[in-house]
Amino acid sequence: MKRKTILEEVLDRGFTRRDFLKMCTALAATMGLDFSQTDQVVAAMEKNQRVPVIWLQFQDCTGCSESFIRSTHPKVESVLLNMISLEYSEALSAASGHQIEAALEHVLEHYPGEYILAVEGSLPTDDAFLTVGGVSAKETFLRAAKGAKAIIAYGSCSSWGGIPAAYPNPTKAKPITHFVKDKPVILVPGCPPIAEVMTGVIAHIITFGKLPELDHLGRPKAFYRHRIHDKCNRRAYFDAGLFAESFDDEGARQGYCLYKVGCKGPTTYNSCAEMRWNGGVSYPIQSGNPCIGCSEKGFWDNGPFFVRRAKIPASQTTINPETVGAIAVGVTAAGVAAHAMVTAMKKKDEHHD
Amino acid sequence: MSIPTNPKIEQKQTQVVWKRSRKAKNIELNDEMVKVYVWELPVRIFHWINAFSIIVLMITGVFIGRPFVSASIQEEAYYSFLMGWARYIHFFVAFLFTINLAVRWYWVYKGNEHATSNPFRFSFWKEAFETIKYYLFMKNNKKHYIGHNPLAQLSYWIFIGLGSIIMMFTGYYLLFEPQPESIYGKMFMWVAHLFGGDSYSVRSWHHLVAWGFIIFTVVHVYMAFREDYLQRNGTMSSIFTGYKIERKKEALGEHDEK
Ligand code: HEM
Ligand code: HEM
Numbered sequence: 001m002k003r004k005t006i007l008e009e010v011l012d013r014g015f016t017r018r019d020f021l022k023m024c025t026a027l028a029a030t031m032g033l034d035f036s037q038t039d040q041v042v043a044a045m046e047k048n049q050r051v052p053v054i055w056l057q058f059q060d061c062t063g064c065s066e067s068f069i070r071s072t073h074p075k076v077e078s079v080l081l082n083m084i085s086l087e088y089s090e091a092l093s094a095a096s097g098h099q100i101e102a103a104l105e106h107v108l109e110h111y112p113g114e115y116i117l118a119v120e121g122s123l124p125t126d127d128a129f130l131t132v133g134g135v136s137a138k139e140t141f142l143r144a145a146k147g148a149k150a151i152i153a154y155g156s157c158s159s160w161g162g163i164p165a166a167y168p169n170p171t172k173a174k175p176i177t178h179f180v181k182d183k184p185v186i187l188v189p190g191c192p193p194i195a196e197v198m199t200g201v202i203a204h205i206i207t208f209g210k211l212p213e214l215d216h217l218g219r220p221k222a223f224y225r226h227r228i229h230d231k232c233n234r235r236a237y238f239d240a241g242l243f244a245e246s247f248d249d250e251g252a253r254q255g256y257c258l259y260k261v262g263c264k265g266p267t268t269y270n271s272c273a274e275m276r277w278n279g280g281v282s283y284p285i286q287s288g289n290p291c292i293g294c295s296e297k298g299f300w301d302n303g304p305f306f307v308r309r310a311k312i313p314a315s316q317t318t319i320n321p322e323t324v325g326a327i328a329v330g331v332t333a334a335g336v337a338a339h340a341m342v343t344a345m346k347k348k349d350e351h352h353d
Numbered sequence: 354m355s356i357p358t359n360p361k362i363e364q365k366q367t368q369v370v371w372k373r374s375r376k377a378k379n380i381e382l383n384d385e386m387v388k389v390y391v392w393e394l395p396v397r398i399f400h401w402i403n404a405f406s407i408i409v410l411m412i413t414g415v416f417i418g419r420p421f422v423s424a425s426i427q428e429e430a431y432y433s434f435l436m437g438w439a440r441y442i443h444f445f446v447a448f449l450f451t452i453n454l455a456v457r458w459y460w461v462y463k464g465n466e467h468a469t470s471n472p473f474r475f476s477f478w479k480e481a482f483e484t485i486k487y488y489l490f491m492k493n494n495k496k497h498y499i500g501h502n503p504l505a506q507l508s509y510w511i512f513i514g515l516g517s518i519i520m521m522f523t524g525y526y527l528l529f530e531p532q533p534e535s536i537y538g539k540m541f542m543w544v545a546h547l548f549g550g551d552s553y554s555v556r557s558w559h560h561l562v563a564w565g566f567i568i569f570t571v572v573h574v575y576m577a578f579r580e581d582y583l584q585r586n587g588t589m590s591s592i593f594t595g596y597k598i599e600r601k602k603e604a605l606g607e608h609d610e611k
């Protein structure tokens with residue numbers, strides 16, 4: 001049976017070619033492409049078939065799925081229905097039970113090397129914590145990963161370990177990159193990631209037939225190239241030295257920088273400040289809440305949300321560097337004073353000898 | 354009770370010595386005493402630029418990490434540039450600090466016997482241990498050193514050697530991380546992997562090691578005054594003038610390896 005192209009799929013659903021072109025233009029913009037590259041998107045969608053996607057959930061909260069279905073450009077209906085065929089998803093598939101498991105088997109068998117595996121949630125290293133129907137999470141994952149064209153790690157849990165891996169990490173949770181080494185993995189961190197980023201990554205793979213360009217940590221450059229702090233609408237106040245000191249002071253009302261109420265923007269890479277959330281309406285900092293660094297590795301262990309701290313290397317513990325530093329200097333000064341006194345006493349004794 | 358510096362032991366010569374060709378210059382004062390040119394000009398210049406830059410980096414750095422004052426004009430951002438200046442000064446002085454350190458490394462090869470140190474010798478560690486005992490007021494075999502004693506050398510290795518390298522690499526990473534595509538960004542990308550992988554860990558390293566420098570400074574300045582007080586050999590003025598007054602047999606004897 002010949003599979004339909006994405007264009008055919010769209011036309012079949014009663015959309016016009018004009019609708020199709022609009023969708024492609026929106027997609028190109030989402031992917032951060034130049035307007036002139038829209039042609040490439042159109043050509044790809046005319047020629048390529050829908051890509052089968054398997055979406056597995058492990059130690060997660062379904063927040064990433066929730067974010068995904070709120071995609072506005074392109075609308076998630078169009079992604080789901082036209083560009084990809086979501087063959088297996090615990091949250092979104094209509095089918096359930098043996099029926100849906102059969103669909104999974106079908107993809108693994110018939111589309112090896114073609115399907116994309118999307119993973120939400122981290123995996124425990126101890127199987128006792130996540131075994132479904134007698135099959136461990138690790139086994140389910142590795143089986144699906146084997147024939148995948150590419151793996152997308154959606155969210156901070158699958159990318160870095162996320163909440164399950166936060167101290168004390170009872171399940172010894174690890175990111176999926178810990179379990180699979182021989183497959184290309186695209187990390188799309190965020191708690192959750194921005195919907196348009198999630199769809200943008202898939203759109204890129206379909207359009208260009210290859211993975212988007214990744215940065216040194218394995219995230220798509222198009223979406224994780226910029227630091228929140230460098231694109232922040234409050235940055236001018238940071239440079240000026242004007243800070244909100246609490247959430248209800250004059251500074252907060254004036255829209256001053258949120259650094260002193262714990263903003264993690266200076267150490268966070270994500271598209272929030274450019275793409276914003278909910279179809280570009282706003283993002284946390286714009287709405288007056290400091291960035292909590294949700295797309296960064298180990299963000300749950302990077303200190304309380306509304307305080308800036310420093311992490312003790314190779315641990316999951318943070319301290320206030322100024323408090324600890326001042327105490328350490330105080331102890332040192334006391335030691336120096338004591339040493340000086342003993343020295344002076346001994347020197348005096350020496351003169352008496 | 355007296356300070357355990359046995360005059361007989363003082364006669365023993367240190368094993369931590371350097372090539373004759375790099376011997377420090379001496380000026381004879383009388384039959385007993387000589388003036389030793391311990392710290393050559395580049396070392397002294399290095400010392401004060403280094404001390405200055407570390408203090409400025411610390412003040413601006415802590416301000417960047419925890420802005421303890423706000424701009425005085427509580428208006429639009431346009432009127433002030435307080436954090437901006439703190440950052441510019443931090444970066445400018447960071448470059449000064451880096452160049453200064455590079456010159457000092459060059460002087461390790463070029464300078465006199467006191468401009469260098471070799472921790473790969475057993476005697477270095479043995480004598481450092483004796484020096485620790487000396488500072489703990491225990492019976493010891495510490496020798497008299499004209500240059501740095503091995504413990505001081507060790508502290509410079511840890512703080513000025515290793516500490517500076519950590520500060521520079523993490524610092525340049527933090528500086529260039531917003532431009533990962535630039536040549537400088539690419540040059541320092543690998544630093545992240547060495548210091549925990551993410552921006553927050555790198556920044557934490559930078560912030561914590563900064564406090565290590567303050568602790569070093571407290572101890573170091575105390576030690577310099579103490580040495581001067583006990584030895585009366587001009588340790589304090591030596592870092593300004595370069596000269597220390599030493600007993601002739603010690604100054605010359607250090608090299609009498611028959
Ligand atoms: C002994 C030397 C140094 C000390 C004591 C020092 C201290 C500090 C401190 C305490 C911070 C605040 C960290 C935080 O936000 O948690 C900081 C930030 C920073 N330092 Fe340094 N630093 C030193 C050397 C350097 C060097 C050599 C560079 C290289 C360019 C550098 C570049 C930076 C940068 C880029 C930041 C972040 C500024 C920002 O993002 O706004 N530092 N430094
Ligand atoms: C009032 C301030 C200071 C005084 C009086 C002072 C004095 C001295 C003296 C007398 C020496 C040579 C003594 C020896 O090592 O045996 C020395 C060496 C040294 N000091 Fe300081 N110091 C001061 C501040 C600092 C600061 C703030 C730093 C850096 C944090 C520093 C870093 C060093 C280093 C790296 C050396 C070794 C020099 C070399 O061999 O190149 N000093 N200092």
Ligand code: SF4
Nearest residue numbers: 229232257258263265
């Ligand atoms: S609010 Fe946060 S991200 Fe924005 S300028 Fe201030 S510290 Fe940076």
Ligand code: SF4
Nearest residue numbers: 270272291292293294
């Ligand atoms: S602003 Fe920061 S905490 Fe908020 S969603 Fe973006 S990256 Fe996450």
